[in-house]
Amino acid sequence: xxxxxxxxxxxxxxxxxxxxxxxxxxxxxxxxxxxxxxxxxxxxxxxxxxxxxxxxxxxxxxxxxxxxxxxxxxxxxxxxxxxxxxxxxxxxxxxxxxxxxxxxxxxxxxxxxxxxxxxxxxxxxxxxxxxxxxxxxxxxxxxxxxxxxxxxxxxxxxxxxxxxxxxxxxxxxxxxxxxxxxxxxxxxxxxxxxxxxxxxxxxxxxxxxxxxxxxxxxxxxxxxxxxxxxxxxxxxxxxxxxxxxxxxxxxxxxxxxxxxxxxxxxxxxxxxxxxxxxxxxxxxxxx
Numbered sequence: 045x046x047x048x049x050x051x052x053x054x055x056x057x058x059x060x061x062x063x064x065x066x067x068x069x070x071x072x073x074x075x076x077x078x079x080x081x082x083x084x085x086x087x088x089x090x091x092x093x094x095x096x097x098x099x100x101x102x103x104x105x106x107x108x109x110x111x112x113x114x115x116x117x118x119x120x121x122x123x124x125x126x127x128x129x130x131x132x133x134x135x136x137x138x139x140x141x142x143x144x145x146x147x148x149x150x151x152x153x154x155x156x157x158x159x160x161x162x163x164x165x166x167x168x169x170x171x172x173x174x175x176x177x178x179x180x181x182x183x184x185x186x187x188x189x190x191x192x193x194x195x196x197x198x199x200x201x202x203x204x205x206x207x208x209x210x211x212x213x214x215x216x217x218x219x220x221x222x223x224x225x226x227x228x229x230x231x232x233x234x235x236x237x238x239x240x241x242x243x244x245x246x247x248x249x250x251x252x253x254x255x256x257x258x259x260x261x262x263x264x265x266x267x268x269x270x271x272x273x274x275x276x277x278x279x280x281x282x283x284x285x286x287x288x289x290x291x292x293x294x295x296x297x298x299x300x301x302x303x304x305x306x307x308x309x310x311x312x313x314x315x316x317x318x319x320x321x322x323x324x325x326x327x328x329x330x331x
Contacts, residue, residue, distance in 0.1 A: 064125065135218055159228070165223040198284070214280055230279045234269075243315060299323060
């Protein structure tokens, strides 16, 4: 059993209540005072303080005295709250190994009736200013807490995948809780980690899926060789930054997505397609 699951199994009911109380308090402030945690949770302050010290020792909660005394939950605690909810709602039966860690997410294998992965978003904590610049869902939320920046990223990705699946080759979305998205596990390897037997077929399939998404009103907005999984077919992953066709930068973002893919295939496989021709074809097919 991995560390995340071990932490999950060792949580007391009071721990979950206190973590949820801090989460609720962080909607209004960066650090949540003990008195507010007690009021939200219904747990007396002295008892709450005892349990919070234990949670702090397990690196689930952080305590500060500056600028005032208060608590925050850490991403590990936020992961546990999301996992607790997914299990409670019957979407996840077991959790497996960690499959990957990126700048803005961590992915675990999971299982219920089908093999799944759970993607825990990490946007907002270590790269909040950069994320705010590039994430459309944060533009009108100047004071959103980092945990909610991650939750908004998960909501955007989940809703986009539900809009696209199964018409576009994306992972099947299963459920979302807070900053976590459960989806069907895709078999294959990243485009960057394989040598293609038929690169022309692969690039055409990627461009076809870009076009399908565009016709459904969605632009990936961060597409590259690192967002494509190659197996029996291709699957496009990582959609939290996706925008609609009515976005003010939609044409620029679509052009960049196409250009990134064309540059990769030109560099690695010497396939030379004209970006303008590809974009015109996408738009003609849309008409």
